[in-house]
Amino acid sequence: MQSSESLQRTSLSDAAESALRSMIVDGRLPAGERLNEVHLAERLGVSRTPLREALNRLVTEGAIEARPGRGYVVKPLSIEEFEQLYALRPILDPAALRLAGLPSFSRISKLGKLNQKLRTARGADAAIELDDAWHQELLAGCPNQILLELIVGITRRTRRYELALMREARLVNQAGDDHERILAALRARDLDAACAALERNLKSGRAPIVAWLRAREPKQRKESAR
Amino acid sequence: MQSSESLQRTSLSDAAESALRSMIVDGRLPAGERLNEVHLAERLGVSRTPLREALNRLVTEGAIEARPGRGYVVKPLSIEEFEQLYALRPILDPAALRLAGLPSFSRISKLGKLNQKLRTARGADAAIELDDAWHQELLAGCPNQILLELIVGITRRTRRYELALMREARLVNQAGDDHERILAALRARDLDAACAALERNLKSGRAPIVAWLRAREPKQRKESAR
DNA sequence: CCGCCGTCTACTGTATACAGTATGCAATCA
DNA sequence: TGATTGCATACTGTATACAGTAGACGGCGG
Numbered sequence: 001m002q003s004s005e006s007l008q009r010t011s012l013s014d015a016a017e018s019a020l021r022s023m024i025v026d027g028r029l030p031a032g033e034r035l036n037e038v039h040l041a042e043r044l045g046v047s048r049t050p051l052r053e054a055l056n057r058l059v060t061e062g063a064i065e066a067r068p069g070r071g072y073v074v075k076p077l078s079i080e081e082f083e084q085l086y087a088l089r090p091i092l093d094p095a096a097l098r099l100a101g102l103p104s105f106s107r108i109s110k111l112g113k114l115n116q117k118l119r120t121a122r123g124a125d126a127a128i129e130l131d132d133a134w135h136q137e138l139l140a141g142c143p144n145q146i147l148l149e150l151i152v153g154i155t156r157r158t159r160r161y162e163l164a165l166m167r168e169a170r171l172v173n174q175a176g177d178d179h180e181r182i183l184a185a186l187r188a189r190d191l192d193a194a195c196a197a198l199e200r201n202l203k204s205g206r207a208p209i210v211a212w213l214r215a216r217e218p219k220q221r222k223e224s225a226r
Numbered sequence: 227m228q229s230s231e232s233l234q235r236t237s238l239s240d241a242a243e244s245a246l247r248s249m250i251v252d253g254r255l256p257a258g259e260r261l262n263e264v265h266l267a268e269r270l271g272v273s274r275t276p277l278r279e280a281l282n283r284l285v286t287e288g289a290i291e292a293r294p295g296r297g298y299v300v301k302p303l304s305i306e307e308f309e310q311l312y313a314l315r316p317i318l319d320p321a322a323l324r325l326a327g328l329p330s331f332s333r334i335s336k337l338g339k340l341n342q343k344l345r346t347a348r349g350a351d352a353a354i355e356l357d358d359a360w361h362q363e364l365l366a367g368c369p370n371q372i373l374l375e376l377i378v379g380i381t382r383r384t385r386r387y388e389l390a391l392m393r394e395a396r397l398v399n400q401a402g403d404d405h406e407r408i409l410a411a412l413r414a415r416d417l418d419a420a421c422a423a424l425e426r427n428l429k430s431g432r433a434p435i436v437a438w439l440r441a442r443e444p445k446q447r448k449e450s451a452r
Numbered sequence: 453c454c455g456c457c458g459t460c461t462a463c464t465g466t467a468t469a470c471a472g473t474a475t476g477c478a479a480t481c482a
Numbered sequence: 483t484g485a486t487t488g489c490a491t492a493c494t495g496t497a498t499a500c501a502g503t504a505g506a507c508g509g510c511g512g
Binding site for chain 4: 453454455456457458459460461462463464465466467468469470471472473474475476477478479480481482
């Protein structure tokens with residue numbers, strides 16, 4: 001009788017992983033920071049072993065970088081990485097939506113409600129969270145689990161950029177209108193139009209972030225020890 | 227890209243990782259096998275620490291599965307995973323080719339030569355290796371590094387299925403003709419036609435493997451530890 | 453004979469000890 | 483004075499010791 005699948009909260013390495021992720025995302029561990037394992041382990045209250053496991057996973061997730069023999073570094077924000085990450089969503093998401101097919105009416109109404117919440121969301125964190133949730137719900141019918149995991153991974157990696165921007169500038173939230181257009185197409189049972197609108201939606205957030213990255217690029221030149 | 231013998235240069239965890247990968251791929255660690263860390267560490271001649279780091283990375287790569295508190299298990303071959311993996315390439319590869327644009331003439335001629343080698347390849351391993359190399363060369367001009375990494379990762383995960391099949395059945399190699407059609411389109415400078423042919427190529431390998439998986443599925447029922 | 457409970461074993465998860473190496477600083481030599 | 487080399491320090495990579503727990507097996511009660 002194992003219906004308790006979700007109780008697996010116990011693992012220091014998992015805890016360290018999510019702690020580190022949020023520390024990186026919200027800037028407590030700034031981009032470019034070199035990570036001292038001993039200090040970091042003390043700071044997190046764990047030993048080096050689970051910490052290193054967490055670091056390893058974050059390396060494969062793309063949040064930090066491992067230099068052989070020199071330890072780990074928080075990956076600096078780079079225009080290249082952001083542009084490449086952002087270019088993937090307009091490829092993957094419409095493909096996933098096509099695989100999912102037209103959503104059920106209950107899902108569409110759920111999406112409508114979610115979008116309402118998104119429109120009235122206060123604060124960058126909440127808005128991003130809700131936007132991600134909206135897209136996840138949109139694709140929930142996709143039978144290809146691996147594709148969905150890819151999208152989740154990319155979402156995680158881009159969130160760092162979005163939050164970094166939000167902390168300095170106020171990002172205009174036009175996602176609500178985009179979503180409404182997608183929903184309109186879905187209500188009209190027009191999958192192609194929905195995919196096209198989704199593609200536009202996913203491309204739209206790019207420009208302001210690239211502009212912001214470009215503006216702060218000079219600062220990062222200092223760090224470029226190559 | 228794989229140096230299976232240069233264990234000395236890399237760190238032990240890297241060495242363990244690639245060693246494990248090939249052990250999984252070529253069946254020395256059969257699908258479904260539960261991994262005992264102590265025995266495995268002895269077998270590889272390393273201690274548990276670098277072994278666990280390798281296992282962790284292989285989990286994120288999808289080759290093995292971590293059960294909390296119960297250790298690691300080689301992920302069983304499953305039709306679902308294979309179908310989902312195989313469905314991704316026809317999405318990703320044409321997108322990458324579009325981003326790359328029409329290849330240079332030197333690249334096209336290189337592709338032609340590679341395909342000749344592929345046609346005369348003896349042995350399943352060599353054929354798969356060359357097929358992967360061909361596709362990698364085809365997309366080499368793609369500026370989106372992250373997209374290419376996604377494709378490489380998926381290639382890795384599917385190779386296990388392809389090799390498993392090859393060991394039991396002789397897969398007809400029709401890739402050579404597919405590639406020739408793609409090349410013809412490229413020589414005619416017709417990117418759309420090339421993408422379409424590439425998509426067909428990437429979809430074509432699916433059927434025999436699915437049939438084989440389906441045939442051996444009953445055996446796996448025994449293992450079904452939900 | 454069947455089921456439940458306690459103990460026992462073995463394995464995972466975590467901490468810590470050890471060794472090798474990169475790095476910064478200083479002293480010496482040109 | 484500048485460069486180069488030797489040394490000290492500290493950090494990573496690896497091994498090993500420790501602890502907690504899951505699963506098995508056997509004893510005991512029904």
